[in-house]
Amino acid sequence: MLSETKIKRLLNNYIEKETSFRFQKFLGKGSYGIAYVLVHKETGEQYVLKRMKSKFKKKKQSILKFKQEIEMLKLLDFPNIPNVILEGEIEGIPFYIMDLIDGHTFEQEIFQEGKSFSLEESFTILKKLLDVVIKIHDKKIVHRDLRTPNILIKNETIYIIDFGLASYITENAFIEKINNPKKLEDPRSDLYFIGHFLLFLIYSNYSPTSRKERSWQEELKLPKEVQNYIERLLLIGPAFSSAKEALQSIPTFIIRA
Numbered sequence: 001m002l003s004e005t006k007i008k009r010l011l012n013n014y015i016e017k018e019t020s021f022r023f024q025k026f027l028g029k030g031s032y033g034i035a036y037v038l039v040h041k042e043t044g045e046q047y048v049l050k051r052m053k054s055k056f057k058k059k060k061q062s063i064l065k066f067k068q069e070i071e072m073l074k075l076l077d078f079p080n081i082p083n084v085i086l087e088g089e090i091e092g093i094p095f096y097i098m099d100l101i102d103g104h105t106f107e108q109e110i111f112q113e114g115k116s117f118s119l120e121e122s123f124t125i126l127k128k129l130l131d132v133v134i135k136i137h138d139k140k141i142v143h144r145d146l147r148t149p150n151i152l153i154k155n156e157t158i159y160i161i162d163f164g165l166a167s168y169i170t171e172n173a174f175i176e177k178i179n180n181p182k183k184l185e186d187p188r189s190d191l192y193f194i195g196h197f198l199l200f201l202i203y204s205n206y207s208p209t210s211r212k213e214r215s216w217q218e219e220l221k222l223p224k225e226v227q228n229y230i231e232r233l234l235l236i237g238p239a240f241s242s243a244k245e246a247l248q249s250i251p252t253f254i255i256r257a
């Protein structure tokens with residue numbers, strides 16, 4: 001079997017000899033892939049290399065899924081999504097090089113930096129996020145993993161990474177899998193995740209007043225329009241039909257002009 005150490009060495013040799021990049025450091029490991037930071041030999045700019053884990057080498061479905069991630073990133077050729085610079089395969093292990101987004105994930109912002117966001121700031125971020133998500137849905141793609149570690153901010157601009165769980169939008173998916181919104185091949189899967197993301201932002205500014213377990217509605221005591229809005233994202237209330245509708249329905253009093 002091809003070990004992770006051997007594939008790392010082969011990939012290292014290939015990158016060093018055949019491309020304009022060199023390995024700099026390990027970045028992180030997910031369930032399917034491993035990511036490294038590369039440096040461009042001439043410009044000194046940093047990039048990210050992501051490769052499939054070698055244990056999936058014989059799994060056709062995993063290889064197809066990994067290649068689909070690359071195909072989607074190439075389709076999403078706008079600035080809020082990392083650009084694919086190069087793609088390839090070593091010993092049957094697909095990999096690709098993309099732009100490094102030199103910002104912070106919202107997981108870092110909230111849980112490491114201890115940042116808190118007011119209701120107005122949370123909705124300003126939501127608005128920017130929906131603008132990007134509308135463009136993704138326009139390409140018939142749904143991300144399906146819009147959580148705080150996959151949404152980044154850099155100089156007030158929002159970026160989305162990790163399309164490992166993304167799918168193409170399927171007609172009628174909403175009716176069929178309404179009970180499992182995370183897996184929906186429908187824009188409303190993203191809206192459901194965005195509802196949770198928005199709650200993380202709002203909770204960053206909340207200090208518990210009681211030890212009792214209470215629902216977010218009871219704890220946050222948000223204005224009724226805001227609560228209804230979040231309930232619609234979370235599919236507790238009537239679902240928005242699209243990210244565009246969710247954007248247009250943001251309660252106007254929250255964001256100052």
Ligand SMILES: Nc1ncnc2c1ncn2[C@@H]1O[C@H](COP(=O)(O)OP(=O)(O)OP(=O)(O)O)[C@@H](O)[C@H]1O
Nearest residue numbers: 028029030031032033035048082099100101162164
């Ligand atoms: N283009 C990028 N720019 C900056 N950081 C990135 C970029 N792509 C990935 N990362 C970071 O690299 C780390 C690993 O990412 P990767 O997508 O491989 O794993 P993951 O998010 O844990 O997911 P998966 O389980 O889907 O493989 C994460 O900490 C992520 O924030």
